[in-house]
């Protein structure tokens with residue numbers, strides 16, 4: 001009996017594993033054609049100065065409109081892109097698309113906007129990232145100062161090779177930000193060695209401020225660390241005015257999150273941005289006419 005039961009169990013697991021493997025293969029197959037089929041899109045999420053609310057930049061987030069299906073979750077398909085190496089061509093596409101859009105907006109009379117692009121560990125390890133970035137800057141006409149690269153702490157673990165790579169990147173004039181700061185492996189000495197410009201406080205530490213004393217302590221400590229290292233500090237995932245207030249009172253520079261705006265299509269972002277610019281110029285005019 002036990003033997004039979006054991007056999008059933010094995011069968012059960014293998015059916016399940018099989019289904020999982022099938023789904024995964026299907027996903028991989030679809031992802032291989034997604035770029036040429038034009039199924040990827042960028043979502044744009046603004047960042048703003050936490051005090052004035054003025055837009056300081058935007059982060060692009062990859063979206064995949066699977067043929068005949070709903071939009072896929074980035075956390076899942078980006079992992080598959082990384083594991084298969086497809087992140088190399090797709091990551092380049094993200095850079096190109098972001099740069100092209102910023103230059104197009106500038107040509108349409110909008111101000112320069114700094115765009116933040118997320119990178120995968122693989123893009124640091126494989127291929128020539130410095131060359132890719134400089135080619136993208138050159139062909140698009142995007143000034144290097146308008147490009148920010150978001151890396152995670154674990155990507156800084158690669159030793160000297162990474163150190164050289166990141167030095168070459170910052171020598172190009174692009175900005176470097178540490179994403180999800182506080183969640184990864186973190187040796188603070190790396191911050192000094194890597195020419196980092198910005199720390200992004202992870203959303204998980206922002207979510208329960210200002211009600212959770214531990215999250216308050218962590219958020220405040222990250223802000224203090226950034227300020228004493230003269231780094232810009234951005235809070236991600238800010239959803240409520242209370243969170244913004246708390247972060248502002250504790251010296252955070254910028255914020256990003258649903259309170260400001262959800263990630264938007266390029267068109268919707270442009271409309272939203274123009275509205276913000278109008279409001280800001282209105283405020284300045286009012287200010288200027290005060291006695």
Ligand code: C2E
Pocket residue numbers: 045060061062073074075078091094118119120150179180203236237238239256257258259263
């Ligand atoms: P991330 O870079 O930390 O991006 C922030 C994530 O938080 C985004 O999720 C964004 O939609 C979400 N978010 C922003 N504001 C709020 C908020 O107020 N509340 C909540 N609950 N969530 C908020 P998304 O778009 O699902 O992206 C997930 C992750 O996928 C990103 O995390 C990033 O690590 C990765 N990713 C996205 N696009 C790319 C890409 O082009 N290349 C690479 N390598 N990774 C990417």
Ligand code: MG
Pocket residue numbers: 059118150179
């Ligand atoms: Mg990011």
Ligand code: MG
Pocket residue numbers: 179180200202203236
């Ligand atoms: Mg983040």
Ligand code: MG
Pocket residue numbers: 179180202203236
């Ligand atoms: Mg995060």
